[in-house]
Amino acid sequence: MIRTSIRLAGKQLENATLVFSGAGAAAIACLDLLVRLGLKKEHITLVDSKGVVFQGREPNMEINKARYATTRDVQTLENAVAGQDIFLGCSAAGLLTAAAVQKPAPRALILALANPEPEIRPEVVASVRSDCIVATGRSDYPNQVNNVLCFPFLFRGALDVGATQITPGMKAACVDAIADLALEEVPSCVQAAYPGRHLSFGPEYIIPTPFDSRLIERVAPAVALAAMRDGVATREIGDMAQYRLSLRKLINRSLAIGE
Numbered sequence: 531m532i533r534t535s536i537r538l539a540g541k542q543l544e545n546a547t548l549v550f551s552g553a554g555a556a557a558i559a560c561l562d563l564l565v566r567l568g569l570k571k572e573h574i575t576l577v578d579s580k581g582v583v584f585q586g587r588e589p590n591m592e593i594n595k596a597r598y599a600t601t602r603d604v605q606t607l608e609n610a611v612a613g614q615d616i617f618l619g620c621s622a623a624g625l626l627t628a629a630a631v632q633k634p635a636p637r638a639l640i641l642a643l644a645n646p647e648p649e650i651r652p653e654v655v656a657s658v659r660s661d662c663i664v665a666t667g668r669s670d671y672p673n674q675v676n677n678v679l680c681f682p683f684l685f686r687g688a689l690d691v692g693a694t695q696i697t698p699g700m701k702a703a704c705v706d707a708i709a710d711l712a713l714e715e716v717p718s719c720v721q722a723a724y725p726g727r728h729l730s731f732g733p734e735y736i737i738p739t740p741f742d743s744r745l746i747e748r749v750a751p752a753v754a755l756a757a758m759r760d761g762v763a764t765r766e767i768g769d770m771a772q773y774r775l776s777l778r779k780l781i782n783r784s785l786a787i788g789e
Contacts, residue, residue: 531675532564532616532639533709535663535736539615539637543568547614547635550598551607551649552621553578558594560620566698567705575600575610577621582610608633615639623647628658640664643675663733672727672734679738680704683746687753690773692764703756707749711738719743747777 536543548569550557553576565571576583576598583591585599604610608630611617616639617626626649631640640655642648645667652664652671665673684704688696716729723741727734738745751774757763767773 531641531665531673531709531737532618533567533705534712534731535639535641535665536616538663538731538733538736539639541615541637544570545573546616547573547575548616548618549575549577549607549610549614551577551617551619551625552644553583553595553598554620557620558598560618561598563698563701563705566702571598572601574598575602575604575614577607577610581605581607617641617649619643619649621649624649626650628654631655631662632658634662637661637663641675643667663736665736669740673736674740675737676740678740679708679745680749683749684753686746686777687750688757690750691754691757691767693757694762694764697756697760697762699760700753700756700762703752704749707752708738708745711742711744711748712736716742717744743781746781747774750777 532543536546546569548564550561561574576595578595582602582605583595583599584605585601587599591599602610607625608627611630612633613635615635617634618641619626620643622644624647626642631650640650640662642650642664643666648666648668652666655662655664665675667675684696684700688700693700712735713731720739720742721729724739729735729739751770754763754767754773755770758766
């Protein structure tokens with residue numbers, strides 16, 4: 531999602547700045563993956579329930595928070611987002627205000643993923659600025675970020691090669707496969723599942739939809755290949771084209787049963 535939306539904003543992940551609201555296990559895992567994908571650690575500002583996580587804020591800081599403690603001279607979320615390229619929230623409803631959302635950089639990414647109520651609703655963002663790309667975890671707005679896009683297919687690929695662990699490389703391969711799919715033309719069978727919407731890469735379509743039947747044949751092979759490359763596969767897939775075909779047949783069979 532960030533891979534595609536940052537491109538749409540005309541920016542590069544390596545140069546982008548990010549404020550992350552939420553500092554639990556999921557947040558730290560997301561940050562670790564983003565750093566692997568190219569985001570610079572020094573460009574990250576982490577915010578928890580006490581405010582900005584900055585160096586020296588408290589003695590004996592939790593080790594994972596300490597890894598992302600910033601040197602920026604900011605203490606609140608509203609001040610932290612000023613001039614930043616990306617807001618990524620995995621925290622709580624309503625934390626990002628309309629006043630705060632006016633402060634990030636031009637063409638900012640506002641990824642408010644708290645569920646069921648996001649840190650800020652898309653219409654609130656739109657009421658104060660028109661240049662932001664917005665995503666939430668909700669199905670009633672465009673750009674729904676849902677873990678169903680990756681987990682079933684990540685594990686499909688891992689299981690099919692008997693992977694002994696999920697490596698950072700496998701996670702990155704999953705991200706790349708989903709991002710690449712978002713750039714492709716959406717077939718009519720997927721469009722039909724979303725009447726009234728035109729699905730084409732742009733501000734309201736930065737990530738594939740949960741009902742995109744192509745996900746399994748893109749993500750699972752990418753993950754399987756990464757597992758083999760990382761040396762954690764206990765069995766090889768010799769014919770990747772045949773493997774993709776078998777996955778396509780599997781999903782087509784499932785769709786036929788559901789009709």
